[in-house]
Amino acid sequence: MSSDHESALMSPAVRPSWNDLPQGLREALTQRLGTVHEVVMQSGGFTPGLAARVVAETGRAFVKAVPADHVLAPKYRAEAAVAELMPVTTSAPRLRWSGDLAGWAVLVFEDVEGRHPDLAPGSADVAVAVAGVAALAETLTPSPAxxxxxxxxxxxxxHGWGELLQSGADGLGPWERDRLGLLAELERVWVPHSAGLSLVHGDIRPDNLLIRSRQSHNDEVLLVVDWAQPSIGATWQDVVDLIPHMIMAGHAPVEAEDAVSHLRAWQELPDIVITSYCVAYAGYWARMSMQPPPPGVPHLRAYQAGAAKAALAWARARID
Ligand SMILES: Nc1ncnc2c1ncn2[C@@H]1O[C@H](COP(=O)(O)OP(=O)(O)OP(=O)(O)O)[C@@H](O)[C@H]1O
Ligand SMILES: [Mg+2]
Known part of the structure; x- marks a missing residue:
């Protein structure tokens, strides 16, 4: 792993700190939350918006904000709309307030004291993450939003292989270059199989998952944050999305598949759909990693290159 990639994983997003925020926003947040005593900026994810755990006069809260005219503002509003409709039984932080403040789109959530799951081989977090993501369907079918x-x-x-086929496939390795036509066909097969009635999170990655210890129950629960890419479809998508992240964390592809193989959603999936889906991820990440970096998000492309490598390893394990 290159040092660039390592730093990408440690601190992917370049986010504003509390003091970088316009005074108007700080004042408006103080009006809403009371005096802010403590602010801990969160570094997970790639969005260059504010993400902060705050301790304020009215209690603890997690605050997300982005300028209202930012290209990502519609995603924040979409997340707020979904969070408002989320059943209380869903394992996700409750939305306390959302709206525009001083020209920023702001979401205020219940604060979660938790940690991101370690998806490395042998980690007990793997089972917690798999069970937690699989359980989402219980409260999100049919979709509340x-x-x-x-x-x-x-x-x-x-998808991505179709575009790479058209653009000349510069920068690809020999395995994928020799099979570009096949990969471009395969990457579309999963799409009709994504049909279903559940609310799908669509962005399941370790930094969008928090494990919270419950001392009263002597156990750990998974909370799923960042519902900014919601869709309605089949529940297997969120569960299967853990696999490339397990591979990035060191699992062999077959071991990562084993971790979800007890789930009905997995057992009911035709083999060709799984193969198509991992090929689609590999193509998507490969295509995206070759784009110029978006302004303010310098580490994203290195992360995507690493993700493409993991998804490609998974695809090769299934195809070869
Ligand atoms: N309710 C919460 N309580 C405490 N910490 C949280 C909460 N929600 C999110 N976090 C932390 O803040 C980080 C960023 O939050 P989130 O993923 O919602 O923001 P984002 O700006 O949309 O990020 P991304 O770049 O992934 O789109 C998460 O990775 C997580 O560590
Ligand atoms: Mg996130």
């Missing part, structure tokens, strides 16, 4: 279908929302971007 009327959002786009997975086939449109996710099928619209989760």
């Amino acid at each position: 009327n959002v786009a279908l997975s086939s449109e929302a996710r099928g619209g971007f989760l």
Whole structure:
């Protein structure tokens, strides 16, 4: 792993600190939350918006904010709309307030004292993450929110080999270059199989998962944050999304599949759909990693290159 990639994983997003925020926003947040005593900026994710755990006069809260005219502001508003409709039984932080403050789109959530799961081989967090993500479907079927279908929302971007085939495939390794036509065909097969009635998170990664210890129960629960890419579809998508992240964390592809193989959602999936889905992820990440970095998000492309490598290892394990 290159040092660039390591730093990408440690601190992917370049986010503003509390003191960087415009005074108007700080004052408006203080009006809403009371005097802010403590602010801990969060570094997970890639969005260059504010993400902070705060201790204020009215209690603890997690605050997300982005300028209201930022290209990502609609995602923040979409997240707020979904969070408002989330059943209280879903294992996700409760939304306390959302709206515009001093020209920023702001979301205020219940604060979660937790940690990101370690998805490395042998980690006990793997089972907690798998069970927690699989359990989402219990409270999110049928979907409480009327959002786009997975086939449109996710099928619209989760591919890449077709584009790489057209653009000349510079920068690809020999394995994928020799099979570009096949990969471009395969990456579309999963799309109709994404149909279903559940609310799908669509962005399951360790930094969007928090494990909270419950001393009263002597156990740990998984909370799923960052519902900014919701869609309506089949529940297997969120569960299977853990696999490339387990591979990035050191699992062999077959071991990562073993970790979800007890789930009905996995057992009911035709082999070709799984193969297509991992090929789609590999193509998407490979295509994206070759784009110029978006302004303010310098580490994203290195992360995507690492993710493409993991998804490609998974695809090769299934195809070869
Ligand atoms: N309710 C919460 N309580 C405490 N910490 C949280 C909470 N929600 C999120 N976090 C932490 O803040 C980080 C960023 O939050 P989130 O993923 O919602 O923001 P984002 O700006 O949309 O990030 P991304 O770049 O992933 O889109 C998470 O990785 C997590 O560590
Ligand atoms: Mg996130």
